[in-house]
Amino acid sequence: MEKINISGTSEEIITDVMANGLRVFLLPNNKVKNFYITFSTKFGSTSTEFRKENAKKNIKIPNGVAHFLEHLTFKMEHGEDASDYFASLGSSANAYTCFNVTCYEVFGYDKFKENLNTLLDFVQTPCYDNEMVQNEKGIICEEIKMYDDQVETELVFGLFRNLLHKSHEKYAVSGTIKDVKSTKLIDIENAYNTFYHPSNMFVIITGNFNPEEALAIISENQNKKEFAPSFKIVESKEKEINKVVTEYEELSRNVEMEKVNIGLKIPLSSFSSLKLDDALLRVYINLITNSMFGRSSKIQDRLISGNIITDGIYLNRTYLDKHLLVTIMAETPYPKRFVSIIQESIANIDIEEEDLERKKRVAISNLIRSFDDIETTSNLIQSDILDYDEINPNLYDIYNSLDIKLAKKIAKLLRTTNTSTLVINKKEK
Numbered sequence: 001m002e003k004i005n006i007s008g009t010s011e012e013i014i015t016d017v018m019a020n021g022l023r024v025f026l027l028p029n030n031k032v033k034n035f036y037i038t039f040s041t042k043f044g045s046t047s048t049e050f051r052k053e054n055a056k057k058n059i060k061i062p063n064g065v066a067h068f069l070e071h072l073t074f075k076m077e078h079g080e081d082a083s084d085y086f087a088s089l090g091s092s093a094n095a096y097t098c099f100n101v102t103c104y105e106v107f108g109y110d111k112f113k114e115n116l117n118t119l120l121d122f123v124q125t126p127c128y129d130n131e132m133v134q135n136e137k138g139i140i141c142e143e144i145k146m147y148d149d150q151v152e153t154e155l156v157f158g159l160f161r162n163l164l165h166k167s168h169e170k171y172a173v174s175g176t177i178k179d180v181k182s183t184k185l186i187d188i189e190n191a192y193n194t195f196y197h198p199s200n201m202f203v204i205i206t207g208n209f210n211p212e213e214a215l216a217i218i219s220e221n222q223n224k225k226e227f228a229p230s231f232k233i234v235e236s237k238e239k240e241i242n243k244v245v246t247e248y249e250e251l252s253r254n255v256e257m258e259k260v261n262i263g264l265k266i267p268l269s270s271f272s273s274l275k276l277d278d279a280l281l282r283v284y285i286n287l288i289t290n291s292m293f294g295r296s297s298k299i300q301d302r303l304i305s306g307n308i309i310t311d312g313i314y315l316n317r318t319y320l321d322k323h324l325l326v327t328i329m330a331e332t333p334y335p336k337r338f339v340s341i342i343q344e345s346i347a348n349i350d351i352e353e354e355d356l357e358r359k360k361r362v363a364i365s366n367l368i369r370s371f372d373d374i375e376t377t378s379n380l381i382q383s384d385i386l387d388y389d390e391i392n393p394n395l396y397d398i399y400n401s402l403d404i405k406l407a408k409k410i411a412k413l414l415r416t417t418n419t420s421t422l423v424i425n426k427k428e429k
Contacts, residue, residue, distance in 0.1 A: 008396025021199025064175020
């Protein structure tokens with residue numbers, strides 16, 4: 001067991017590793033009455049070609065298998081759905097799949113031991129068969145149709161397809177209906193047997209619980225089960241080129257007002273000469289882009305006061321293996337004017353010392369306050385494990401070390417003409 005002190009706070013994260021390789025991260029908070037448990041595997045929608053280290057041949061699976069497997073895992077041994085069982089405990093269970101993780105989560109107020117054991121057991125007891133796989137296809141296809149009907153889905157993944165040539169982030173997490181229909185039981189089994197080994201998984205518990213008891217429950221639970229020896233997973237990723245696929249696209253859909261999504265595609269190698277730690281670089285990039293295009297930015301105030309946009313700007317950053325994607329999305333009655341203003345701003349990305357100091361103070365305040373929210377702190381821990389495979393306890397110190405000269409150098413490197421724009425127009429009646 002190890003204790004990690006989080007700088008700038010009185011918080012302490014307890015970590016341990018079970019004999020089978022399962023990693024555990026605990027952050028008690030006795031100011032709240034409930035607890036939040038997540039059980040995650042480093043397996044998301046982008047992992048579609050892989051092998052165990054000593055295997056000679058790669059395994060290929062359709063897009064969407066991680067999400068498909070998430071659906072199936074909720075089926076328990078006697079046909080009961082895990083979420084129904086947790087409801088009988090007075091708890092709430094759910095799951096989600098992203099590009100790089102599948103996470104099973106439980107919120108509860110009582111019966112901590114029973115909740116924790118049940119979460120570990122249903123995820124680690126696969127009980128699907130070919131009939132279940134076939135039956136679940138219809139449910140997932142209906143889910144895909146529902147999301148495909150949402151303009152926001154097309155706005156996000158349509159832009160990603162225009163930005164990316166090879167990277168699987170351009171595909172929806174659920175895959176297509178064709179992907180789902182082509183999925184076989186062997187695909188599910190290959191994915192589970194590779195990525196659901198305890199050594200590729202981790203548990204995070206935050207909220208009101210006893211950490212010593214939590215470790216005892218997990219250890220006892222895992223010692224009762226048999227697992228294959230741990231192994232390294234080798235994934236095959238196709239190399240992504242720097243240039244965008246399509247610079248500009250317009251679509252017509254049944255919308256009340258035009259919507260625009262603009263994406264920047266920046267090779268991470270652009271920043272290599274700075275020789276910065278990845279966590280520090282991301283902090284700079286996040287603060288600079290928030291300052292330029294975020295909810296309290298000058299450009300947003302200008303666009304709203306000029307009636308160019310009806311609401312705020314939706315800013316998102318996606319870090320790939322070799323590239324950074326920054327997307328800027330808004331609803332606007334004047335799409336061409338909006339695009340022109342944003343493109344001009346991209347060409348002149350910068351940050352002033354006053355803005356950096358303000359953003360830094362806000363970030364530090366948010367960091368400290370985040371430890372009052374058990375879901376937010378769990379997400380912070382999860383992000384560190386997925387991005388760096390360890391806890392970063394020094395975020396407070398990183399914020400305090402930020403320097404305006406370095407920030408301006410990074411801002412210049414964010415300026416790019418390598419962008420793609422997707423406009424969704426109102427369909428003419």
